[in-house]
Amino acid sequence: MKTVFEKTKGLTDKTFHYCPGCTHGIVHRLVAESLVELNVLDKAIGVAPVGCSVFAYEYFNCDMQQASHGRAPAVATGIKRVLPDSIVFTYQGDGDLASIGSAEIMHAAARGENITVIYVNNAIFGMTGGQMAPTTLIGQVTTTSPNGRDPLTDGYPINMSEMLAQLIGSTYIERVSITNVKNVKHAKKAIKKAFENQINNKGFSMIEILSTCPTNWGMTPLDSLKWLDEKMQSVFPLGVFKEVK
Amino acid sequence: MKKVIFKHDECKGCGLCAAVCPKKIIFFDKSINPNGFHPATVDEQDKCISCGFCATMCPDLIITVRKEV
Ligand SMILES: Cc1ncc(C[n+]2csc(CCOP(=O)(O)OP(=O)(O)O)c2C)c(N)n1
Ligand code: SF4
Ligand code: SF4
Ligand code: SF4
Numbered sequence: 281m282k283t284v285f286e287k288t289k290g291l292t293d294k295t296f297h298y299c300p301g302c303t304h305g306i307v308h309r310l311v312a313e314s315l316v317e318l319n320v321l322d323k324a325i326g327v328a329p330v331g332c333s334v335f336a337y338e339y340f341n342c343d344m345q346q347a348s349h350g351r352a353p354a355v356a357t358g359i360k361r362v363l364p365d366s367i368v369f370t371y372q373g374d375g376d377l378a379s380i381g382s383a384e385i386m387h388a389a390a391r392g393e394n395i396t397v398i399y400v401n402n403a404i405f406g407m408t409g410g411q412m413a414p415t416t417l418i419g420q421v422t423t424t425s426p427n428g429r430d431p432l433t434d435g436y437p438i439n440m441s442e443m444l445a446q447l448i449g450s451t452y453i454e455r456v457s458i459t460n461v462k463n464v465k466h467a468k469k470a471i472k473k474a475f476e477n478q479i480n481n482k483g484f485s486m487i488e489i490l491s492t493c494p495t496n497w498g499m500t501p502l503d504s505l506k507w508l509d510e511k512m513q514s515v516f517p518l519g520v521f522k523e524v525k
Numbered sequence: 526m527k528k529v530i531f532k533h534d535e536c537k538g539c540g541l542c543a544a545v546c547p548k549k550i551i552f553f554d555k556s557i558n559p560n561g562f563h564p565a566t567v568d569e570q571d572k573c574i575s576c577g578f579c580a581t582m583c584p585d586l587i588i589t590v591r592k593e594v
Contacts, residue, residue: 281526281528281591281592281593281594282591282592282593282594283589283590283591283592284575284577284590284591284592285577285580285581285588285589285590286589286590287586287587287589288586291586295535295585296584296585296586298584298585299537300537300538300539300562301537301539301540301541301584302584303584304584305583305584305585305586306582306584309586460545460582461545461578461581461582464581464582465581494539500540501539501540501541502540502541502544505541
């Protein structure tokens with residue numbers, strides 16, 4: 281018998297604390313497998329956010345630092361500049377990256393920092409109990425938009441990938457999803473490419489991964505995947521928004 | 526030897542694996558694991574084609590897949 285799939289050595293043996301069916305776990309796997317396959321796990325340094333993935337440092341089998349809410353790109357900038365041979369990534373939710381951390385991510389991209397940003401967009405603040413995020417869809421019910429997000433009072437969703445792609449400093453920006461086997465395989469390719477860019481000193485790469493939050497969306501894990509495909513993707517289309525060759 | 530192996534104690538019963546199995550052989554056991562979930566499992570090991578789809582979708586990485594060579 282030949283093993284065709286087993287848990288990657290890029291992750292520790294610790295059981296994820298994520299809710300049943302939460303796709304943070306799939307994203308963790310893709311990042312860890314990419315680091316192992318590119319042979320950079322021993323020089324990788326990850327920066328964990330504030331959000332449900334705050335304990336990412338318990339799961340990735342490499343050096344990790346945990347940053348204040350939204351500040352991961354600033355912390356990653358410092359680490360990469362002091363240790364330029366290391367491979368530095370941030371792992372951030374949409375509350376962390378698109379809300380309180382919107383300044384840090386914009387300026388890290390504008391400076392063209394040679395880091396890899398893993399942006400997990402689940403259209404809600406998961407950790408704190410399902411409040412509206414900048415990425416929440418129009419009409420989406422959250423604990424702070426009980427009648428659905430109303431643009432008159434709450435504004436419109438922010439498309440971070442499209443925005444950051446406009447900056448001269450960014451190198452590679454792609455939005456992917458993990459709703460089926462094909463999408464997961466494609467997301468892996470994108471994440472791996474984002475790390476390859478850093479290894480080749482190409483500059484700032486960000487992969488936005490559309491992800492589910494079954495608990496706060498109030499749906500089963502399978503219905504969440506469907507909602508992501510049908511609703512979230514129409515606001516956040518998949519694709520490459522920037523690729524400097 | 527088994528082709529698909531689940532760490533039953535760590536399963537969260539989310540169902541993502543069962544939904545993508547082309548052979549529809551993954552089911553939820555009657556037993557309850559230490560976390561309070563009915564764990565996903567496969568009895569009909571001979572029907573498994575070792576495609577790895579279940580493991581690709583499992584957010585908790587508790588599935589190992591092997592292939593006859
Ligand atoms: C300075 C500061 N402000 C607010 C909070 C509360 N807080 C914790 S996590 C979070 C948002 C998490 O949402 P997201 O980044 O989308 O991650 P998710 O939990 O959905 O994965 C907020 C607002 C905090 N911890 N620190
Ligand atoms: S609250 Fe949402 S994002 Fe957080 S672990 Fe649970 S499902 Fe995942
Ligand atoms: S490896 Fe493929 S056939 Fe076997 S249980 Fe998993 S999904 Fe089903
Ligand atoms: S995907 Fe993983 S955690 Fe979810 S039911 Fe299947 S084996 Fe259990």
